[in-house]
Amino acid sequence: MAKAGSVSRFLRNLLRAGKAQHKLISSLAAATAPGSAKRAATPGQKKSRQRKQILEVRPNKRPDVTSAPGKWTASDYADSQQSPEGHPLRLNYWLYIPDRIPAAVTRHGWPLIVMLHGCHQSATQFAKGTRMNHLAESKGYAVLYPQQSLSVQAHRCWRWYSPTVQEGGGEAGALVALIEMICAQHRIDRRRIYASGISAGAGMAAILALNHPTLFAAVGLHSGPVFGAGRNAIDGLRVMRHGSGSSHDAAIDKVIERHAMRSPLAGASMFPVMPAMLIHGDHDMAVHPVNQDQLTRQWLRINNMPTRGPDQRITRKPPGRGGTRNACETHDYLAGSKPIVRVVRITGLGHEWSGGDPSERFHAATGPDASLMVVSFFGKHRR
Numbered sequence: 001m002a003k004a005g006s007v008s009r010f011l012r013n014l015l016r017a018g019k020a021q022h023k024l025i026s027s028l029a030a031a032t033a034p035g036s037a038k039r040a041a042t043p044g045q046k047k048s049r050q051r052k053q054i055l056e057v058r059p060n061k062r063p064d065v066t067s068a069p070g071k072w073t074a075s076d077y078a079d080s081q082q083s084p085e086g087h088p089l090r091l092n093y094w095l096y097i098p099d100r101i102p103a104a105v106t107r108h109g110w111p112l113i114v115m116l117h118g119c120h121q122s123a124t125q126f127a128k129g130t131r132m133n134h135l136a137e138s139k140g141y142a143v144l145y146p147q148q149s150l151s152v153q154a155h156r157c158w159r160w161y162s163p164t165v166q167e168g169g170g171e172a173g174a175l176v177a178l179i180e181m182i183c184a185q186h187r188i189d190r191r192r193i194y195a196s197g198i199s200a201g202a203g204m205a206a207i208l209a210l211n212h213p214t215l216f217a218a219v220g221l222h223s224g225p226v227f228g229a230g231r232n233a234i235d236g237l238r239v240m241r242h243g244s245g246s247s248h249d250a251a252i253d254k255v256i257e258r259h260a261m262r263s264p265l266a267g268a269s270m271f272p273v274m275p276a277m278l279i280h281g282d283h284d285m286a287v288h289p290v291n292q293d294q295l296t297r298q299w300l301r302i303n304n305m306p307t308r309g310p311d312q313r314i315t316r317k318p319p320g321r322g323g324t325r326n327a328c329e330t331h332d333y334l335a336g337s338k339p340i341v342r343v344v345r346i347t348g349l350g351h352e353w354s355g356g357d358p359s360e361r362f363h364a365a366t367g368p369d370a371s372l373m374v375v376s377f378f379g380k381h382r383r
Contacts, residue, residue: 068133069099077178089152089174094123094145095182096133102140109187110142113378114179116197116204118223118362119157123147126198129360130353130371139375144182146175160203161230161239166251167258168211172204176212191382196220196374198353198362199287203227206295209274210255210302217383218275220374223287223351226294227251243290252301271302273335277342277377279370281349292343296331299341305333313339317368319347326354326367342377344368 073095078088097110105111113136117126123145127133136143148156152171159165165172183190195205195216202224209216210227228251229244230236244251259271276299280292300307313332319325327347332339346354346367354370356363 068096068137070133070137071095071097071099072133077174077181079174079177081173081177089171090149091171091174091178092123092147092149093178094127094147095186096127096136096143096145097186098137098140098142100137100140105140105187105189108191109189111140111192111378112142112144112179112182112188112194113375114144114146114175114193114195114205114208116146116158116195116201117148117156118197118199118201119155121156121198121201121360121362125360126201129356129363131357132371132375135371135375139379141375142186142188144179146178158197158200158204160200160207160225160227161233161236163231165204166207166228168207172207172211175204175208176215179215189382192217192378193383194218194220194378196222197224198222199224199351206276209276211258213259213272213274214383216274218277218378218381220277220279220377221295222279222353222370222374223281223284224278224291224295225287226291227298228254239291240287243288243294248294248298249301252298255302270304272383273303273340274299275303275340275342275377275381277344277374279344279346279354279373281346281352281354281367283348284351286351289345292345296341296343300333303333303340305335305340311335328368338380339377344373 074092075095076090076092078090080088113132115123115126115130115132117123121129127143127145132143135141148158148171150156153159158171162170164170168176179193182188183193193216195208196219197203197205199222202221205219206221206224206227209219225236225239226244226248229239229247256271276295278292278295278299280287280289282289297307305311311334313334315330315332317328317330319327326349329345331343333341333343349364349367352362352364352367354364354367355372356365356370358365
């Protein structure tokens, strides 16, 4: 009863933070309510023909995101190996391939950005809100937009708070299998695969990179929760409001230990360098900025970098710089001259993608262009 009362008080306080941010938090509380989960399909409802992978191409239903000139396709993916219930875990996904083919793509294939939406969002809403297709067209990236299944989470939240998912199972495993399938079907540069997301999508992007460090070259986390602190959805609420307490170092140590156990080479236990860009608004009432502070410590720890030292660079941009009304401060943690961990705190920004299309929820027109910042950071790194 104490936990339930705490969650209720938390949700009442969030009403002051605005309707959109309140809905985001309450989605996790709804996931814990009795009867909120969908029942598993009965044997008679299952299809007689079962396959490990199911792929179906269908017309896109939201043409407003196809105004970029490249190829925009919608498909389904299902993988029964990632479902404890034994029926396929199905993901809808959308893929953007630019019309313009740079010379580097001709030689090496497309670099790929995996974009993971937040709660109460669809993949197409995230594509439209971030304007990532237009940027990918000009910079020469393919972009993959997976979509969380309503049968897994009723509000399309990626379950970053689940221990099974944190260790690479569930939808995390299905996402990696989907990426591998895209690499097999298209000419993708395996040295340049990146993951980015907002909120729950940022939590999932971190999980993918930490479980598969040789697959991803860098990650971009916008308004994301600290990694590894939750055990269930109620824990997720606590983490979003307060961070992890003192458990964030231990969560990263477990990742390093798992990597050492999985490494086939003796003495190859060191975790590969994993560049990360962390973006957060200081007015975020859904995922408190303390999460960014703790994420910074986690990504410095995974990269074996000190929290303080000479290899740091701080850049402050006042309001009005670059056409934005928001000031921002960037901390770069460097290896030589290359930023390995880049931390951006944006003044006055709530739980929204900075510099996005405000016609879509959880995107703010004000603030520096987060899509451009993420792509520019990715361009500095390859596996």
